[in-house]
Amino acid sequence: MQQDDVVEPRVPVKDELKKRTVKGPDGFEFEVDPIHDYYCDARPEVRPGSYLKIVEDLFNWARSESLWILGFGTGCGAIEMRPLMTPRFDAYRYGIQWRPTPRQANLFVISGYLSVKTLKRVIRSYEQMQNPKYVVGLGSCTVNGGMYWDSYNTIKKLDEYLPVDVYVTGCMPRPEALLAGFEELKRIIRAGKGEGANLYAKNFDWYKANQKRVIHDWDMPDYNW
Amino acid sequence: MTFEWIKIPQSLLTLFIVLNYGLLLTALVQKIAARAGRRHGIPIWQNYVDLLKNYGLRTNITHGVMYYLGPVFRLSGGVGLLLFVPTIYGSEMFSNLSFAGDLILALYFIFFGTLGMALGAGESGHPHAAIGVSRGLSQVTAAELPLALAVFSVALQYHTLSVTDIVAAQQGGVAHWTLVTNPLAVVAGMFSFLGSMMRSPFDVVLAPQEIPIGPPTEYHSSYLALMQTNRAIFPVAKMVIYMNLFFGGASSWAEFCLKIFLIYMVSALVGVVFPRFRVEQSIRWFLTWAVPVGVAAILLV
Ligand code: SF4
Numbered sequence: 272m273q274q275d276d277v278v279e280p281r282v283p284v285k286d287e288l289k290k291r292t293v294k295g296p297d298g299f300e301f302e303v304d305p306i307h308d309y310y311c312d313a314r315p316e317v318r319p320g321s322y323l324k325i326v327e328d329l330f331n332w333a334r335s336e337s338l339w340i341l342g343f344g345t346g347c348g349a350i351e352m353r354p355l356m357t358p359r360f361d362a363y364r365y366g367i368q369w370r371p372t373p374r375q376a377n378l379f380v381i382s383g384y385l386s387v388k389t390l391k392r393v394i395r396s397y398e399q400m401q402n403p404k405y406v407v408g409l410g411s412c413t414v415n416g417g418m419y420w421d422s423y424n425t426i427k428k429l430d431e432y433l434p435v436d437v438y439v440t441g442c443m444p445r446p447e448a449l450l451a452g453f454e455e456l457k458r459i460i461r462a463g464k465g466e467g468a469n470l471y472a473k474n475f476d477w478y479k480a481n482q483k484r485v486i487h488d489w490d491m492p493d494y495n496w
Numbered sequence: 497m498t499f500e501w502i503k504i505p506q507s508l509l510t511l512f513i514v515l516n517y518g519l520l521l522t523a524l525v526q527k528i529a530a531r532a533g534r535r536h537g538i539p540i541w542q543n544y545v546d547l548l549k550n551y552g553l554r555t556n557i558t559h560g561v562m563y564y565l566g567p568v569f570r571l572s573g574g575v576g577l578l579l580f581v582p583t584i585y586g587s588e589m590f591s592n593l594s595f596a597g598d599l600i601l602a603l604y605f606i607f608f609g610t611l612g613m614a615l616g617a618g619e620s621g622h623p624h625a626a627i628g629v630s631r632g633l634s635q636v637t638a639a640e641l642p643l644a645l646a647v648f649s650v651a652l653q654y655h656t657l658s659v660t661d662i663v664a665a666q667q668g669g670v671a672h673w674t675l676v677t678n679p680l681a682v683v684a685g686m687f688s689f690l691g692s693m694m695r696s697p698f699d700v701v702l703a704p705q706e707i708p709i710g711p712p713t714e715y716h717s718s719y720l721a722l723m724q725t726n727r728a729i730f731p732v733a734k735m736v737i738y739m740n741l742f743f744g745g746a747s748s749w750a751e752f753c754l755k756i757f758l759i760y761m762v763s764a765l766v767g768v769v770f771p772r773f774r775v776e777q778s779i780r781w782f783l784t785w786a787v788p789v790g791v792a793a794i795l796l797v
Contacts, residue, residue, distance in 0.1 A: 311557070318554040330552035337542070337549040358534040366542060371709050372624075374716040377553075401716050402555040468554075 285490055310492040315472035318402050320463075327463065334377065334403060335460040336366040338453065341376035343396055346383020347443060348409040354446045367453060373399040378456070381433075383443075384412035384419045385426050387485050394482055397433055398495045402468035405460070407452055408438045417442055431481045434467035507579050507592045511729070514578055517753065518728030519543040524757075525764045532768040547724055556717035559620045566616015567715065567722035573609025574730035577602060581736055584752060585663045585745040599657045602737055603640075603647060606692070609730065610636050613711050620714035628710025631775045632701040638782040639691025639698070645790025646685035650741050653678050653797045659737070663745035673744040680793035682742045686762060687786035689738060691778065693731060693760075695767035698778050735759045 290304045320327040344352065355362040356369065370376040373396040385393060397404070408429045411417035416427035429435055436459055439452035459465050471478060483489055523540050530537025558564060580598050584590035614633055617625040651657050653674070654665050666672045675682045691698045701710045712723060735756045739745060743759070746752035773781065 320554070330548070333545050333548035333552055337545045361530075361535045361537075363530065363538045364536045366539065366545060368538070372713045374714055375712075375720060377549075401553045403553070 288490055306490075306492050310495060312492050312494060314494060315398075315402075315468075315475060317469045317472045328461075331461055331463055331465075334465070335457040338367045338378045338405075338456070339370045339376045340367060340378045340380055341373050341396060341400070342369045342371050343373075343379070343393070344382045345385050345389050345393060346381075346410065346412060348380075348382030351409070351443060351446055351449060352380070352382065355449065360446045360450065362450065362453070365450070365453065373397070374401070376400055377403065378405045378407065379433075380407045380409055380449075381413050381429055381435075382409045384410075384417065384422075385429065385432075386424050387426065388424070390426055390432060390482070391486050391488075391491075394432070395491065395495045400468075402472075403460075403465060404468045405436045405456060405465050406433050406467055407456060408435045409449065409452075410444060411440055411442045414438055414440060426485055432478065432485075434470040434478075436465055436467055503593060506589050510583050510590050510592055511575060511578065513749070514583070514732050515725065515729055517756075518732040519547070521732065521757065521760060522728060525760055528761075529764055529768050543724070543728065547721055550716075550721035550724065551718055553717040556719065559714065562615045562619040563714075564616075564719075566613050566619075567719045567726070569612020569616070570609040571722050571726040571729075573605055573607075573612065574726040574733055576608070577605040578729060578733035578736065580605065581733070581740060582660050582663065583736055583746075584749065585660070585667075585740075585747050587747075591660065598659050599647060599651060599662075602659070603644060606643075606734060606737075607636070607640065609726065617711040617714070622714045624709075624713045625711050628701060628713065632711055635698060635701055635775055635778055636692060638779040639688045639786075641688070642684040642782060642786035642790040643688035643692075645787065645794055646681040646688065647741065649678060649681040649684075649790070649793040649797045650674055652794065653681070659740050663740050666744040670744070674742045675744075678793065678797060680789055680796060684786055684790035684793050685738060685742055687782070687789065689734075689759070690763050690766055691782060691786075692734065693763040693767075695763050697766070697770040697773045699767075700772055700775055700778070703772065731760070732756060 288305045290302065292300055293303050294300050321330065340352075344350075352369075354360050355367070377400060379393070379397055379400065381393065397406070406429075408414065412419055412425070413429040413435070416422070416425065419425045420427060426432060437452050437456045439448050441448055444452075456465070479493060520540060520543075523538060523543050527537040527540065579592045580601050582591040610633065614629045617629045650662060654662050656662060656665075662674075666674060670676065694702050702712075703709070712720065715723060736752075738759055739752075739755050743755055746755055
């Protein structure tokens with residue numbers, strides 16, 4: 272979809288997201304509008320770090336030494352994370368752990384190609400993570416589409432949809448490459464440059480426009496808190 | 497009765513020591529479990545870093561008042577449990593706020609945090625949290641039964657509900673420990689201990705691979721950090737009770753550290769050997785194996 276005349280996304284609202292009247296157990300009737308009631312529609316804000324540089328440096332060190340990866344595998348690359356958890360490579364040694372919920376994770380590894388359908392879930396998960404958060408793009412598919420460059424339903428440049436901190440190239444990158452990528456990410460965080468969440472907040476409209484250009488069934492609020 | 501104000505800084509000191517010991521101990525046990533799986537495991541200071549990072553996150557969101565209070569209840573459960581039980585026997589300084597009937601209060605505090613957590617996780621509105629809580633409550637309740645029986649058996653044996661008196665009665669060598677004088681109660685208590693340490697085979701409630709990590713699904717930032725603090729304090733506080741009731745208490749910090757470590761290793765060893773139970777399996781296990789032992793302990797005392 273590379274047209275300039277952007278079609279207003281059609282919103283085929285799902286049944287469970289439609290406005291409806293619900294009857295409570297006590298016979299009291301009330302109206303539920305899921306999209307507005309269940310989600311917070313505040314825009315993300317740029318959050319500056321702490322006033323004192325020394326405190327912020329300390330926090331940055333802690334963030335770099337405690338990377339919690341969201342356990343969400345999008346493409347082939349997810350398979351390369353298993354050796355990292357197991358004795359062969361054992362990433363736990365480097366302060367890298369896996370978390371099953373986006374609320375607690377602060378690193379999102381986009382492990383390979385992203386179909387448009389998955390992108391939608393990725394955006395929702397990414398937005399539920401707390402500031403500061405980091406994104407690592409794994410594999411050529413996240414850089415320029417890789418071998419899926421002419422596919423009809425995968426995105427090509429991940430950078431246009433989410434702020435990426437580090438790319439790990441290769442098809443498939445080996446676990447060592449991934450570890451090297453994590454070490455690079457740690458350097459970036461310690462240098463105070465891992466500000467992807469603030470970048471996302473600052474250029475929120477641009478990211479949203481890009482996301483909506485490919486996701487046609489946009490039936491969620493603009494910001495998924 | 498006069499209240500001595502010096503007890504407050506003394507209790508805080510206990511809390512500080514136990515917090516640091518707990519943080520290091522959980523990391524150490526995790527490392528040992530990792531070695532059993534031929535990994536190196538996390539660095540020993542990892543818990544401190546995680547804690548710092550979680551306190552240092554810039555955003556947090558709330559789902560309501562109970563959501564706030566969940567971690568607070570949890571932490572007060574752990575801290576309360578620790579403070580109402582004498583940590584070091586015979587030390588005026590580390591006997592904390594213990595009093596004559598503290599055993600019943602301790603039983604109550606063990607459960608208190610779980611209940612608070614249930615309310616908090618319920619309000620987070622996440623289905624995984626709700627399912628996790630109902631699983632957790634049913635399992636903890638089943639695991640609590642043998643402990644309650646064991647505690648009553650010990651209380652009957654020593655004719656007192658004061659932890660200090662129970663420890664006093666066990667002084668004078670291993671032969672005086674409850675472990676020797678009332679082994680059935682100890683067995684029942686240790687069965688329950690396995691169930692409450694959230695390690696395999698009874699860790700289905702919090703396991704990341706099951707209903708994603710259960711009750712704390714929605715907790716993050718400082719909320720999570722509070723809960724992590726509690727995860728360092730609470731197991732140690734619980735083991736202090738076990739140590740006092742069954743293993744003769746501790747008369748110095750060195751003895752304390754050693755005994756707590758060994759008690760923890762019981763659950764760690766069982767954990768690396770046995771695979772995970774489902775909730776209904778573990779409840780059945782508690783009811784068929786642990787509870788009868790507890791009943792026998794009461795009958796035979
Ligand atoms: S880069 Fe290669 S291995 Fe990775 S997702 Fe794309 S096709 Fe799969």
